[in-house]
Amino acid sequence: MQVVMDFLAGFYPWTKALHIMAVIAWMAGLLYLPRLFVYHCDTTVGAADSERFKVMERRLLRAIMNPAMIAAYLFGIGLLLTPGIVDWHAGWIYVKLAAIAVLTGMHHVYAVWYLHFAADGPRRSPKVYRIANEVPALMMIVIVIMVVVRPF
Numbered sequence: 502m503q504v505v506m507d508f509l510a511g512f513y514p515w516t517k518a519l520h521i522m523a524v525i526a527w528m529a530g531l532l533y534l535p536r537l538f539v540y541h542c543d544t545t546v547g548a549a550d551s552e553r554f555k556v557m558e559r560r561l562l563r564a565i566m567n568p569a570m571i572a573a574y575l576f577g578i579g580l581l582l583t584p585g586i587v588d589w590h591a592g593w594i595y596v597k598l599a600a601i602a603v604l605t606g607m608h609h610v611y612a613v614w615y616l617h618f619a620a621d622g623p624r625r626s627p628k629v630y631r632i633a634n635e636v637p638a639l640m641m642i643v644i645v646i647m648v649v650v651r652p653f
Contacts (some may be wrong), residue, residue, distance in 0.1 A: 505582075506582075506583075506584050506635055508584070509579060509582055509583040510583060510584055512579075513583050513586070515581075516580055516583065517575050517576075517577045517580060519572070520573060520576035520577055520579070520580055522568050523570075523576055524569075524573045524574035525564075526565055526568075526569035526572075527566060527569035527570050527573050527604075527608075528637060528639040528641055529549065529565070530561050530562070530565050530566030530569065530641045531566070531604065531607060531608065531611070531637035531638075532634065532637055532638065533561060533616075533630070534558060534561055534566065534611050534615070535560070535611065535612075535630045535633045535634035536630075537554055537558050537561065537570045538558070538611075538614060538618065538627075538630040539627045539630045539631055539634075540554065540560070541554040541555075541618055541624075541626055541651040542625075542626070542627045542630065543627070545558070551621075552555035553619070555618060555619055557640055558615050558618060558619070559615070559619065561614060562615050564620060566608065566611075570605070570608055577601075582645060587639065589600060589652065592653040593647040593648070593650075593651045593653055594647070596643065596647050597643075597644050597648060600643045600644045600647070601640075601644070603636065603640050604637060604640050607633065607636050607640075610633070611633075614630075
């Protein structure tokens with residue numbers, strides 16, 4: 502076990518850098534996919550524009566968001582396991598973890614909405630997608646403040 506801890510400690514700057522890159526890619530998708538849904542709402546089912554949005558949404562979700570979320574989780578777990586990085590008696594880490602849970606939940610909600618669009622199924626109003634677009638931005642603010650400021 503000590504060998505693993507020594508490895509994690511030595512690899513810490515790389516783990517942190519890779520985690521940040523994965524989070525940036527994931528957040529880009531979380532912020533962009535609902536915007537695509539807003540624009541997709543304005544198209545006619547079966548129209549060329551609608552089909553183009555389906556391709557864009559699929560590529561964004563499957564080629565960028567899903568791998569980025571997995572990488573963010575893996576490198577984040579690596580950071581959590583690195584000795585001396587997290588004070589588990591401080592409250593900020595629990596707020597951050599709760600915000601990550603919200604981001605993960607939104608990711609899954611977006612995936613369901615993607616499936617609806619892909620199947621020309623039910624659509625919500627553009628307002629729903631616009632409001633949903635704000636949730637990841639708010640969670641990002643909470644996470645950055647918790648990690649950088651560590652207010653408690």
